[in-house]
Amino acid sequence: MRFLSIVLVFLTLSVFGQNGYVDLSSPHNAVRTHLENLQPETYNDSLSALAFNPKERTLQEAKTSAIKLKRALDGKGIYIYMDEIPKSKNYFDSTGRRHKFVLLPQYPRIFLLKNEDGNWYYSDSSIDAINELYAETFRFGTGSLMNLLPKLGTQKILGLYLYQYIAILILAFVSALVYRLFSIITERVIRRLLYTSGYRGETSEKYLWLIAKPASVFFIVLLLILFTPALQLPAEYAQYIITALRVMLPLFGTIILYRMVNVVAVYLNRVAQKTDSTLDDQLVPLLRKALKTFVVIIGTLFILDNLDVPILPLLTGLSIGGLAFALAAQDTLKNFFGSIMIFIDKPFQVGDWVTSGDIDGTVEEVGFRSSRVRTFRNSLVYVPNAKLADSTIDNHGLRKYRRFYTQISINYDTPPELIEVFVKGLRKIVDTHPNTRKDTYHVYFNDMAASSLNIMFYIFFQVPTWAEELKARHEILMQITYLAKELGINFAFPTQTLHVENLPGQPSLSSNYVSPEIATQRMDDFFKKK
Numbered sequence: 001m002r003f004l005s006i007v008l009v010f011l012t013l014s015v016f017g018q019n020g021y022v023d024l025s026s027p028h029n030a031v032r033t034h035l036e037n038l039q040p041e042t043y044n045d046s047l048s049a050l051a052f053n054p055k056e057r058t059l060q061e062a063k064t065s066a067i068k069l070k071r072a073l074d075g076k077g078i079y080i081y082m083d084e085i086p087k088s089k090n091y092f093d094s095t096g097r098r099h100k101f102v103l104l105p106q107y108p109r110i111f112l113l114k115n116e117d118g119n120w121y122y123s124d125s126s127i128d129a130i131n132e133l134y135a136e137t138f139r140f141g142t143g144s145l146m147n148l149l150p151k152l153g154t155q156k157i158l159g160l161y162l163y164q165y166i167a168i169l170i171l172a173f174v175s176a177l178v179y180r181l182f183s184i185i186t187e188r189v190i191r192r193l194l195y196t197s198g199y200r201g202e203t204s205e206k207y208l209w210l211i212a213k214p215a216s217v218f219f220i221v222l223l224l225i226l227f228t229p230a231l232q233l234p235a236e237y238a239q240y241i242i243t244a245l246r247v248m249l250p251l252f253g254t255i256i257l258y259r260m261v262n263v264v265a266v267y268l269n270r271v272a273q274k275t276d277s278t279l280d281d282q283l284v285p286l287l288r289k290a291l292k293t294f295v296v297i298i299g300t301l302f303i304l305d306n307l308d309v310p311i312l313p314l315l316t317g318l319s320i321g322g323l324a325f326a327l328a329a330q331d332t333l334k335n336f337f338g339s340i341m342i343f344i345d346k347p348f349q350v351g352d353w354v355t356s357g358d359i360d361g362t363v364e365e366v367g368f369r370s371s372r373v374r375t376f377r378n379s380l381v382y383v384p385n386a387k388l389a390d391s392t393i394d395n396h397g398l399r400k401y402r403r404f405y406t407q408i409s410i411n412y413d414t415p416p417e418l419i420e421v422f423v424k425g426l427r428k429i430v431d432t433h434p435n436t437r438k439d440t441y442h443v444y445f446n447d448m449a450a451s452s453l454n455i456m457f458y459i460f461f462q463v464p465t466w467a468e469e470l471k472a473r474h475e476i477l478m479q480i481t482y483l484a485k486e487l488g489i490n491f492a493f494p495t496q497t498l499h500v501e502n503l504p505g506q507p508s509l510s511s512n513y514v515s516p517e518i519a520t521q522r523m524d525d526f527f528k529k530k
Contacts, residue, residue: 030122056121074232078235347388348393
């Protein structure tokens with residue numbers, strides 16, 4: 001079989017040698033033999049197949065490989081610059097240390113080798129790589145269109161064939177039809193989604209509907225990327241068209257994901273509203289900004305990759321620059337990680353009254369860098385999150401009970417029996433108030449001060465805010481005042497008594513003490529009464 005192939009090759013050379021180009025003495029000449037003999041004006045696939053060494057395979061296999069590689073290059077818009085291909089017959093690849101030439105850097109498996117006869121041929125391993133490249137370029141059987149489209153007309157007009165113009169019009173019409181159909185389907189899907197999930201109203205109009213149009217365009221770009229290679233446009237045109245389509249795909253994908261972040265934020269916001277913590281409400285907008293930034297960065301990297309911009313050196317440069325930036329902005333990074341710890345640990349939430357060092361006020365907002373605290377002087381304090389994360393925080397807003405302690409001072413001349421009644425009345429005030437803790441409180445006569453008898457009043461309020469605590473204090477103190485007035489008890493205030501032991505014509509004010517025996521008897525009588 002191979003002998004017949006060789007015979008056919010020599011017959012082809014003898015018949016078509018004058019009309020085609022055949023020279024395999026260098027990489028440049030071998031590639032020229034392959035490509036130039038597949039041009040419409042000088043088409044001769046038998047001569048083109050010579051670059052694939054028909055001595056090692058059948059002539060038909062060599063023709064198929066030559067045509068597939070040419071069609072794949074045109075389909076992907078890859079233009080071969082012949083001036084850049086070495087013309088040396090003894091070209092040597094210093095990297096591989098052999099007579100080898102890689103046709104395209106992006107496809108290193110497709111290369112030419114110098115044979116023992118001194119000619120350059122596409123390698124055997126290139127055949128498999130060409131088949132893979134062809135299957136990658138013409139997906140879902142679109143390669144079969146290249147055998148059907150030329151039947152529409154082969155007249156050449158302004159650099160393009162008639163069948164290419166007709167195919168472009170058909171593709172434009174189909175794209176418009178598919179766009180309309182996809183828009184209708186997307187509209188119905190979104191309506192169904194809104195109906196089942198309950199996302200109706202302004203939110204759906206503002207966010208969900210904005211996804212439909214870029215999603216339709218994204219689908220059309222996929223369609224164009226799928227069918228454009230089958231048009232076999234000239235490489236100098238196709239490379240710009242294919243590049244534009246490759247850029248549009250991640251561009252519209254980024255737009256879709258960017259707008260989907262808003263939908264996710266709406267959902268998270270609804271979830272946050274169902275929780276008791278108000279810190280979640282602050283986390284949602286921060287998370288939305290972070291996700292949008294992430295989407296834009298990833299989308300930009302995909303766009304640059306499709307523009308054949310080397311991503312690895314860029315990322316390496318960014319990492320080095322990022323290290324320098326991190327060293328220069330380490331305080332900012334500390335605050336960023338401090339904010340993460342605040343969101344994870346949740347030591348406070350928006351609306352809580354907190355105390356941390358000199359900071360004393362109500363939390364108004366928690367950001368990625370700092371938190372805003374409204375002091376009781378109505379000033380606004382911006383506190384770095386790193387400082388808050390590393391400091392002791394007294395969260396008054398998380399108190400279940402709010403303590404109230406005071407000393408009720410009454411006059412020294414208050415009878416002991418009346419003190420007992422007054423203390424019982426104070427305990428009843430605590431028991432009957434709706435916002436006091438009933439299981440733990442202390443009301444006792446516990447101190448005899450310099451100018452008063454003191455009753456300890458130690459109770460707890462079960463209220464959520466400071467304003468309600470003040471209201472409860474007011475009610476308790478007013479009831480104490482009314483009870484003291486009702487019982488005829490006077491509150492003491494600091495006084496001084498000037499004592500003159502002897503005055504002329506007056507009895508002495510010095511105490512007349514009884515004997516110890518009489519005092520002991522009176523004490524025994526007191527406890528017997530008890």
